[in-house]
Every structure is written in structure tokens, then in C-alpha cells.
Amino acid sequence: MNSAEIIEKLKQKGLRITPQRVAVFQAVYHLKNHPTADNIISNIKINHPYISVGTVYKVLDSLVESSLLKKVKTENGTMRYDPVLSKHHHLYCEETDRIEDYEDLELDKMIEEYFMDKKIENFKITDIKLQITGKFKTQ
Amino acid sequence: MNSAEIIEKLKQKGLRITPQRVAVFQAVYHLKNHPTADNIISNIKINHPYISVGTVYKVLDSLVESSLLKKVKTENGTMRYDPVLSKHHHLYCEETDRIEDYEDLELDKMIEEYFMDKKIENFKITDIKLQITGKFKTQ
DNA sequence: TGTTATATGAGAATGATTCTGTTTTAAGAA
DNA sequence: TTCTTAAAACAGAATCATTCTCATATAACA
Structure with missing residues (x-):
């Protein structure tokens, strides 16, 4: 999933294209196995060191809201994020x-x-x- | 579910009988609809004002550990507790x-x-x- | 009735997430 | 291209559920 594809998906949902949204969405695709917000933040910070925690959470919420991601709750209560592919x-x-x-x-x-x-x-x-x-x- | 029955259940599982354990277990039975820890704490405090939050969590854990309760995670991440009756x-x-x-x-x-x-x-x-x-x- | 492992209490600590107030920016209009 | 403005991002404080710490109390068994 490259940036152009991600931008296309965001556009389809009427979301404003921001580097943070692209980065978060890409991170969820890149990190396999249903990353936590924290996993995503760490991953993004490698290339995007000044992104803020609140932003990542807000981006994740908006992606879930637009049905680009799903939120999965785990046994211990922390949330994980999952690209929407098909019913599973x-x-x-x-x-x-x-x-x-x-x-x-x-x-x-x-x-x-x-x-x-x-x-x-x-x-x-x-x-x-x-x-x-x-x-x-x-x- | 009266105290005697609760005490009996705790004994069967080899748990030490304490007023706190009895109160927590009874509260979960009494409060319908899968109470949260917070619901349970509020309920218990009516009759048992000095019970501490940590104790309630520890009692809940030990009851889950002994399979007397089940822990259910909810959409927003908070845990709820459920008396074990049968598979459901x-x-x-x-x-x-x-x-x-x-x-x-x-x-x-x-x-x-x-x-x-x-x-x-x-x-x-x-x-x-x-x-x-x-x-x-x-x- | 005494002993001791275990449980409890109070409150501090933690960790995930949300909120606040300010600053920045994407995107459409001029 | 530049301007405008609503939406987004930032930093960090706040919140909320839960866990931890450690001193004190107590259930259970001898």
C-alpha cells in the first residue's frame, strides 16, 4: 500500500489529506498483527518524530469512523487496529x-x-x- | 444467592472466606447486566463503606481465577463481570x-x-x- | 489461643486514552 | 498564485480504569 493508494482511499471518504493521516494509515498496513496505538506511534516516530500522541488517536478514530479501519478490543482492554479488508x-x-x-x-x-x-x-x-x-x- | 451459598462456593474453590469476598461476589449476583468494577464498588460501599478499590479488583481477579466469575471486555475497553452459569x-x-x-x-x-x-x-x-x-x- | 500466610486498606503509580487551548495547514475561493 | 477559514495538529495536562506498594489486620489451622 503506497502513499498514492492511501491518499486515494482517504479522498474517497472525503477526509482531508494530511501527512499524519497518511502516515498512520500506512503504519497500520505495514505493521501486521493488529497493532496497538502505541505500536503505531512508535512506528511513525521513526520517520515523523514530532507527531503527537493525541493526533494519532484522533486520526485512528477518524479512520475507524470512515470504515477504513476497525477497532478490536483485546483481553486486557487495550485497543488494536485492523485494516478493513473483509468480514473476518x-x-x-x-x-x-x-x-x-x-x-x-x-x-x-x-x-x-x-x-x-x-x-x-x-x-x-x-x-x-x-x-x-x-x-x-x-x- | 445468600451468604451461606456464597461461602459454600468460595470454600469449594479453596478460597479464604472474607467479608470482602462475600460482598463482592454477592454484588455481582445482585447487580444484573454485567456490572463494571465501579458499579460493584458503589454497590458494596452502601453497606461496607471502607472497602478499598484495590481490594475489589483483587477479589474480582481471584474469583475469575477460580472460575466463579467471568471477565467480559466491552467495546470501550472497560471490563465487566459476569457470574459463571453456563456457556453463553x-x-x-x-x-x-x-x-x-x-x-x-x-x-x-x-x-x-x-x-x-x-x-x-x-x-x-x-x-x-x-x-x-x-x-x-x-x- | 497463638502463629502465620494471606488478605485488606489507603493512596500512590501506571498506562491508555481523551481533552484543552493554541498554532498550523489543507483545500477551495478569489 | 495568494487569501481565507474550517479542520487538523501540537504539547502537554487531565482523566479513568486498573495495578502496585507496603504497612496493618485477620482467617484458618495447629
Whole structure:
């Protein structure tokens, strides 16, 4: 994901193009495994030493607001950020703090069909996400 | 859930019986809808004005550790506590911060069977929880 | 009833995130 | 290109939930 592509995405969402927004968005793409705000700040500071913490949080919020990123909450309560690619669930490792995306269209379809039949009383579903906990096998 | 029952549960888990533990556990049962630590503290202080914040957190941790409570993380990052009754999922209201339990054995069975066949590469599942987001209908 | 490991209390410390007030800048208008 | 202005960024203070520290108190068992 190069700067031109990022700028294009920001424009599509009607966001003003600022070096900080480009840098934050690029950092989230560059850092794999759902970086925390802190990861992102450290990464950006390498090339952009004077960016301020508040700005990074505000940029992240605006990117989430524009559906360019998703905010993922972790077990210990800190937020992580995730580029929006497609619907996916998360695999949480019990031993490390690794989180992996898990896409499974067949599963999504099965669950969707299940809830077409079986309604939850007084509740209108907009989204279902699975938190799959377990352990990554050492390979 | 009266004190005697709570004491019994604590004993079963080999926890020392203290008034603070009893009060915290009782508060979680008494306060419906997955109280926060802060909700619990306020509730306890009515009858137990000198309990300290750190103690409540430590008691909550030990109850979670002993599987008497579960810790649930919310969208905004604060933790909520939930008496362990049986396997259940959560309904999150998009508009309010209401969280409801959702039990569905049929759904659990369907998902379990699904993952008996379809393995996730390099990952051993220990638990699957659904976060069902949506809106409670006004009745 | 005494002993001791464990729990509690008070408040300081931490860490993530948000807020405040001021300065800067992107982007459209002239 | 230059001007204008709303929006964005900056620095750092403030906030909020949670954890830590360490001195004191107490549950549980001998």
C-alpha cells in the first residue's frame, strides 16, 4: 500500500489529506498483527518524530469512523487496529497475545442462515463476530 | 444467592472466606447486566463503606481465577463481570451499553460440529464465543 | 489461643486514552 | 498564485480504569 493508494482511499471518504493521516494509515498496513496505538506511534516516530500522541488517536478514530479501519478490543482492554479488508473473525492465542484474522465464508453463511430461521426475541442483529480462543500449534 | 451459598462456593474453590469476598461476589449476583468494577464498588460501599478499590479488583481477579466469575471486555475497553452459569454468548446493543447473555445450545452444537470437520490450520480451539451486535427493539 | 500466610486498606503509580487551548495547514475561493 | 477559514495538529495536562506498594489486620489451622 503506497502513499498514492492511501491518499486515494482517504479522498474517497472525503477526509482531508494530511501527512499524519497518511502516515498512520500506512503504519497500520505495514505493521501486521493488529497493532496497538502505541505500536503505531512508535512506528511513525521513526520517520515523523514530532507527531503527537493525541493526533494519532484522533486520526485512528477518524479512520475507524470512515470504515477504513476497525477497532478490536483485546483481553486486557487495550485497543488494536485492523485494516478493513473483509468480514473476518479473530483467533486469540491463550498463551501469547497473538491475534490472527480468520475468514470463513462457509461459516458465515451457516450462521446467517441459522439466524434467518431462529430469531432472538426483541433483538435485531447487525453483525456477528466469533472470538475463537485456543492455541497456535508450534510448527 | 445468600451468604451461606456464597461461602459454600468460595470454600469449594479453596478460597479464604472474607467479608470482602462475600460482598463482592454477592454484588455481582445482585447487580444484573454485567456490572463494571465501579458499579460493584458503589454497590458494596452502601453497606461496607471502607472497602478499598484495590481490594475489589483483587477479589474480582481471584474469583475469575477460580472460575466463579467471568471477565467480559466491552467495546470501550472497560471490563465487566459476569457470574459463571453456563456457556453463553453476548448480545451487545449498539445504542446503549446494555449487554445481555444469550444461551443457545443448538447453535453451540452446530458450531462445534462444524469445527469437528473443518479444522483451522495450526490452531487448537478451546472456546468459541459469539459477539452478537445489534439493537434491542423497544417493546 | 497463638502463629502465620494471606488478605485488606489507603493512596500512590501506571498506562491508555481523551481533552484543552493554541498554532498550523489543507483545500477551495478569489 | 495568494487569501481565507474550517479542520487538523501540537504539547502537554487531565482523566479513568486498573495495578502496585507496603504497612496493618485477620482467617484458618495447629
